[in-house]
Amino acid sequence: MRLKNKTCLITGASGGIGLAMVEAFLAEGATVVATDLDADVLRERCAPLAGSERVLSRRLDVTNPDGIATLEAELAAEGVFVNVLVNNAAAITIGKLLDTTVEDLRLVFGVNVEGLFNVTKGFLPGMIARGGGTVLNMASLASVRAMHERFAYSASKAAIAMMTRSIAVDYVGQGIRANCICPARVHTPFIENYLTKYYPGEEEQRLEALSRYQPIGRMIQPAEVASMAVYLCSDESAMVTGGSFVIDGGVMAGDQPLHAA
Numbered sequence: 343m344r345l346k347n348k349t350c351l352i353t354g355a356s357g358g359i360g361l362a363m364v365e366a367f368l369a370e371g372a373t374v375v376a377t378d379l380d381a382d383v384l385r386e387r388c389a390p391l392a393g394s395e396r397v398l399s400r401r402l403d404v405t406n407p408d409g410i411a412t413l414e415a416e417l418a419a420e421g422v423f424v425n426v427l428v429n430n431a432a433a434i435t436i437g438k439l440l441d442t443t444v445e446d447l448r449l450v451f452g453v454n455v456e457g458l459f460n461v462t463k464g465f466l467p468g469m470i471a472r473g474g475g476t477v478l479n480m481a482s483l484a485s486v487r488a489m490h491e492r493f494a495y496s497a498s499k500a501a502i503a504m505m506t507r508s509i510a511v512d513y514v515g516q517g518i519r520a521n522c523i524c525p526a527r528v529h530t531p532f533i534e535n536y537l538t539k540y541y542p543g544e545e546e547q548r549l550e551a552l553s554r555y556q557p558i559g560r561m562i563q564p565a566e567v568a569s570m571a572v573y574l575c576s577d578e579s580a581m582v583t584g585g586s587f588v589i590d591g592g593v594m595a596g597d598q599p600l601h602a603a
């Protein structure tokens with residue numbers, strides 16, 4: 343039970359990587375505050391998980407600071423104090439600079455950058471006051487490597503990697519650790535949704551290309567990201583802070599084999 347004394351708040355927890363983290367954290371003994379835009383969907387999805395009696399499912403829009411303050415106060419009134427914060431919620435638009443509208447840019451930065459700022463600003467003071475805690479941010483391989491047609495998203499994820507380092511250096515003396523995970527292509531509804539929206543009729547072909555992107559030859563499973571999250575949120579990683587950890591099936595190692603060119 344690697345997360346036995348941890349109370350972990352996860353944003354964007356109703357599907358994909360967020361839900362996989364809820365499942366993995368419960369399996370390691372954590373209490374989990376699962377949050378997303380729709381609390382009913384969250385409740386439905388968390389109910390079948392082993393250990394679901396340790397989940398609190400709550401609506402939280404990361405772009406709304408008042409909602410964050412209200413949630414923190416409600417949790418405190420119930421005696422629930424977060425010591426692990428996982429900023430996982432995200433928005434994506436697809437396109438190069440000239441395809442990206444200012445509304446796209448504001449949406450992506452509003453959720454990914456300002457949302458992370460809002461939630462961390464809301465919960466960090468309590469974590470510091472109680473002696474410390476851990477912040478884990480979902481960045482992306484797009485934080486370190488420009489991905490085609492991901493102009494707004496990549497910029498937002500690069501910002502997240504640097505916000506992570508800033509939090510790590512600024513609060514290291516107050517018992518706070520901050521790290522981020524940078525996955526390549528993870529097979530989640532996020533991918534399915536944008537393929538349907540941006541590449542109708544080409545979904546299968548695009549999915550194959552996304553699998554080939556990783557030299558290992560397949561997409562990453564959400565549970566594989568959740569395993570790394572367990573480590574980074576547990577005391578096993580007590581000496582790990584300010585890090586960006588790639589899970590990329592070999593993308594950053596070097597050239598692709600010729601058959602994948």
Ligand SMILES: NC(=O)c1ccc[n+]([C@@H]2O[C@H](COP(=O)([O-])OP(=O)(O)OC[C@H]3O[C@@H](n4cnc5c(N)ncnc54)[C@H](O)[C@@H]3O)[C@@H](O)[C@H]2O)c1
Pocket residue numbers: 353354355356357358359360377378379402403404405429430431432433453457480481482483524525526527528529530531532533
């Ligand atoms: N899937 C991938 O290939 C991949 C790769 C690298 C990084 N990531 C990152 O991993 C994280 C999870 O991705 P996923 O693939 O599981 O996506 P997902 O779409 O399944 O999950 C994102 C969640 O964020 C929630 N969300 C959106 N706007 C919100 C808001 N304003 N307030 C609260 N919640 C909001 C959505 O409801 C959704 O449940 C994201 O940060 C994503 O950028 C994903």
